[in-house]
Amino acid sequence: MSETKVDVESRSHHLSGYPPLAAFIASDRDRTTLIYKRFDDLAARNLLYLQSELAELRSKQCAFDQEDLAADLETKQYARNFADFRRAEKADDQIQKDLWKLMIKIRETLKECREALIFESTLASLPSPSKGNQTASKDDPFPTLGGYSAELYDDIDDLVALRVQEDQDRLTSFAQKHLAFLFSDRKRSGKGIAYASDRAISTFIAWFSTFLAALLLIGAIVVLYMVRSPDWRLGLIAAFTTLFAGSVGLLTNARRAELFAATAA
Incomplete structure (x- = not known):
């Protein structure tokens, strides 16, 4: 009795190779999947x-x-x-x-x-893709190619991202790397692939940064108004100045000169 070769693709109604790979690249609204080999x-x-x-x-x-x-x-x-x-x-x-x-x-x-x-x-x-995007391009069920093309996305240093992202602040980079699951785009996610919306992350960072800046400013005014001791006031001024400088330095992409200017102001 001859063995019958099972066509897994026909059973799953999913053709692997160039068609789904091209569809996957074109489906990302943020264009973060425009990743190709440099050679x-x-x-x-x-x-x-x-x-x-x-x-x-x-x-x-x-x-x-x-x-x-x-x-x-x-x-x-x-x-x-x-x-x-x-x-x-x-x-x-x-x-x-x-x-x-x-x-x-x-x-x-x-x-x-x-x-x-x-x-x-x-x-x-042009920049290299982020490590997260490069890792996603290698994980199943990402549609892969066969033959010598199977290793196209293995070396991140030999890949290029066609979408040049703006210089991101540290908070945005942190959110994209560790909090992407909170900003899942359910309309596009499917077939084992989850999309995180850069627009949603940018909106969240804008609101969070505004809230944090207002909190530090209003908090400093209220606390200094309520404290009467000169020694405590000096300590609180130093503490709020340090918090402000730390938030600007850690949560933004400000240069050192800009950081000193903002702190002095």
Whole structure:
């Protein structure tokens, strides 16, 4: 009796591979799932090859220049007058034809190399995905690819997130990492994948920061009004100043100069 291969995908009515992976990436409203492979090793090797190719072409160009240096006046004229150079090339002067082909090759390779450098510069400015997003991309039931593509998302240092997030404060980063379950988007969550809304987290952080700032300000005014002892007042002023500086330093992304200015004010 022959064995029948069970088609798990048909039973679950779920096709794994590119279709669900593309749907998963496109489903995130916050665009945090726009994560792709950098292939930094291939890009680096490509740039090295282009550099070496240009170095070889430059050596050939220098060889032509040395030949022109020892040539007659007519040949030297080709090196200083582009119109004469083109006429000689079109007149089937083999040396000038070879030089023209070399120039075209240098132009094309140089353009390709510089475009690759600009692309790499742009890519280098894009951030890596957060560890949470990268971990989610590897956990089941995330739709994975097969073959050599199965390891595309393993190395976080070789991934790029196309959505450039604003410079987040420490409180927002903490909420995204440890409190994301409180901001689950139930409309989009399903099939074992839970979405946390960045918009909901940002709204919560805005309200919490406003409440904390008001609490410190009003609390300081009320407490200092009720306390009559000068010694206690000095201690409370120092305590509230420390609390304010700590809240600004820990819960925001303020720089040290901004922190000192806010505390002094």
